[in-house]
Amino acid sequence: MRPRFVLTELLNGLRRNLTMAVAVVVTVMISLAFVGASILATDVANTMHKRYYGKFEVAIYLQQNISPAEQTALEQQLTSDQQVKAYMYIDHAQALANFKQEFAGTPALVNSVSDASVLPASLQVQLKDIKNYQDIVAEYGNQPGVDQVFDPQMYLKPLFNLIDGVKVLAVVVAIVAGAAAILTTFNTIRLAAFSRRREIGIMRLVGASNFTIQLPFVLEGVIAGVVGAVAAGGLLVLFKRFVLDTTLHDFFATGSIPPVAWHDVGGVMPWLALSGIVAAAIASYFTSLVYVRV
Amino acid sequence: MIKLENVTKTYPSQTRPALQDLTLSLGSGDFVFLVGASGSGKSTFLRLLLREERPTSGTVHVAGKNLARLAHWKIPAFRRQIGCVFQDFRLLPNKTVAQNVAFALEVTGSDRHKTAVVVPEVLDMVGLKGKENRMPDELSGGEQQRVAIARAFVNKPMLLIADEPTGNLDPATSIGIMKLLDRINRLGTTVVMATHDAAIVDTMRRRVVELDRGNLVRDQARGVYGYAQ
Ligand SMILES: Nc1ncnc2c1ncn2[C@@H]1O[C@H](COP(=O)(O)OP(=O)(O)O)[C@@H](O)[C@H]1O
Ligand SMILES: [Mg+2]
Numbered sequence: 001m002r003p004r005f006v007l008t009e010l011l012n013g014l015r016r017n018l019t020m021a022v023a024v025v026v027t028v029m030i031s032l033a034f035v036g037a038s039i040l041a042t043d044v045a046n047t048m049h050k051r052y053y054g055k056f057e058v059a060i061y062l063q064q065n066i067s068p069a070e071q072t073a074l075e076q077q078l079t080s081d082q083q084v085k086a087y088m089y090i091d092h093a094q095a096l097a098n099f100k101q102e103f104a105g106t107p108a109l110v111n112s113v114s115d116a117s118v119l120p121a122s123l124q125v126q127l128k129d130i131k132n133y134q135d136i137v138a139e140y141g142n143q144p145g146v147d148q149v150f151d152p153q154m155y156l157k158p159l160f161n162l163i164d165g166v167k168v169l170a171v172v173v174a175i176v177a178g179a180a181a182i183l184t185t186f187n188t189i190r191l192a193a194f195s196r197r198r199e200i201g202i203m204r205l206v207g208a209s210n211f212t213i214q215l216p217f218v219l220e221g222v223i224a225g226v227v228g229a230v231a232a233g234g235l236l237v238l239f240k241r242f243v244l245d246t247t248l249h250d251f252f253a254t255g256s257i258p259p260v261a262w263h264d265v266g267g268v269m270p271w272l273a274l275s276g277i278v279a280a281a282i283a284s285y286f287t288s289l290v291y292v293r294v
Numbered sequence: 295m296i297k298l299e300n301v302t303k304t305y306p307s308q309t310r311p312a313l314q315d316l317t318l319s320l321g322s323g324d325f326v327f328l329v330g331a332s333g334s335g336k337s338t339f340l341r342l343l344l345r346e347e348r349p350t351s352g353t354v355h356v357a358g359k360n361l362a363r364l365a366h367w368k369i370p371a372f373r374r375q376i377g378c379v380f381q382d383f384r385l386l387p388n389k390t391v392a393q394n395v396a397f398a399l400e401v402t403g404s405d406r407h408k409t410a411v412v413v414p415e416v417l418d419m420v421g422l423k424g425k426e427n428r429m430p431d432e433l434s435g436g437e438q439q440r441v442a443i444a445r446a447f448v449n450k451p452m453l454l455i456a457d458e459p460t461g462n463l464d465p466a467t468s469i470g471i472m473k474l475l476d477r478i479n480r481l482g483t484t485v486v487m488a489t490h491d492a493a494i495v496d497t498m499r500r501r502v503v504e505l506d507r508g509n510l511v512r513d514q515a516r517g518v519y520g521y522a523q
Binding site for chain 1: 388401403
């Protein structure tokens with residue numbers, strides 16, 4: 001098979017079916033962009049998980065007027081507690097330092113806290129099994145000197161729900177758009193096979209292999225996959241630049257949800273290209289199989 | 295070369311068989327006319343040889359191969375040994391004469407060097423020297439059929455199948471095409487040609503196989519088109 005010959009056939013085919021090729025590229029692009037979005041949402045959820053569930057999972061906030069005896073009693077109880085792996089005392093000054101670090105992105109919020117005593121001291125408790133946090137809440141919630149037991153899960157749940165929602169939505173759109181891309185590919189190849197029926201007929205008569213007959217179709221599919229993937233990457237870049245970094249800037253600036261970094265977007269690109277190429281090649285191989293039957 | 299034994303072909307939608315209990319052999323290097331009225335089964339016969347159709351019953355052997363046992367993936371290699379010519383030429387309108395002939399080599403994996411050597415040779419042989427860069431619609435019908443013959447012959451097939459190759463041509467042009475097919479036959483290629491051109495069959499005086507509504511009704515060495523009463 002001569003490469004130059006394949007190339008000419010390919011260009012002829014693309015020229016002949018330009019509108020359909022554009023349709024394939026657009027559906028592939030939309031599908032892959034949402035594949036990318038779902039990967040990014042998963043990344044964000046994982047980062048968030050690491051950040052919040054990293055070390056100390058449950059915080060026991062202490063009352064301002066807790067007595068040293070009460071605090072000692074609490075610490076003794078934690079030391080002997082089978083469910084507790086480790087704990088750490090965070091005083092007012094440390095709490096302020098943590099707060100300033102966490103919300104460094106929003107100076108207004110940081111500046112509003114002038115006095116360290118506004119932030120409660122706490123015992124940060126790491127559990128052997130995070131699933132048992134309810135027991136800790138029940139056990140320590142009403143102890144003397146305890147203000148409240150703060151379960152980060154309660155606070156993070158809506159945020160995780162939000163990210164999960166975005167993820168599910170992105171996956172659903174990716175699947176629907178992927179189905180549309182496959183149907184468009186199918187239709188494009190049907191048209192291409194029809195407009196090439198003379199060539200295909202002659203190829204079969206002179207004994208061209210199925211591989212030779214199918215190659216232009218598969219290559220066209222791969223090109224559509226590559227172009228679609230590049231376009232999807234561009235779409236994600238635009239989305240980051242003009243939606244995440246602009247419209248939603250203030251939302252991420254609160255620091256609750258980790259922002260999507262450029263290298264996250266870049267890391268998604270190879271996966272988009274790979275899935276675009278593989279899916280398009282497989283789809284066009286099997287579709288063209290129907291039309292090259294000897 | 296070709297051996298058919300009790301071959302019957304009934305198309306799925308039909309009740310009457312297109313070919314009925316045909317037993318026939320053709321030797322290597324033969325030139326055989328397949329004659330009969332329209333619908334008598336000539337094209338069906340040729341498609342069986344190409345393994346484009348499979349018989350409903352009976353066996354077809356071509357070049358020592360039982361076509362019923364030929365694996366699907368071996369069909370392309372099998373067809374490379376056979377050249378085909380049709381009434382409607384089947385040229386690619388957007389390719390030049392030389393490109394049309396080269397197409398048969400390119401899609402079967404010949405290298406560029408071989409193509410560059412063989413294509414002018416074959417075009418010279420069919421009498422199209424100097425017309426390599428014409429488009430098919432710039433050629434007469436006879437010249438277009440010569441291009442088709444060049445394409446069929448460029449792989450040096452052992453069998454040439456021609457389905458009414460002169461059906462669209464005037465008698466004078468047809469004679470030229472027949473001379474060309476005769477020459478190809480003399481180079482050692484077996485030629486099977488379906489036709490209902492009586493004049494051609496009568497002048498060539500080659501073996502004649504006649505079909506009538508799917509039945510073999512005559513097999514005559516050095517025959518003529520109609521029955522000699
Ligand atoms: N693809 C097909 N499907 C159904 N019937 C067919 C098909 N091809 C040919 N036939 C029928 O088979 C018979 C023989 O046709 P054909 O072989 O084309 O004859 P010829 O070439 O001698 O004119 C005819 O009755 C025709 O209608
Ligand atoms: Mg016919």
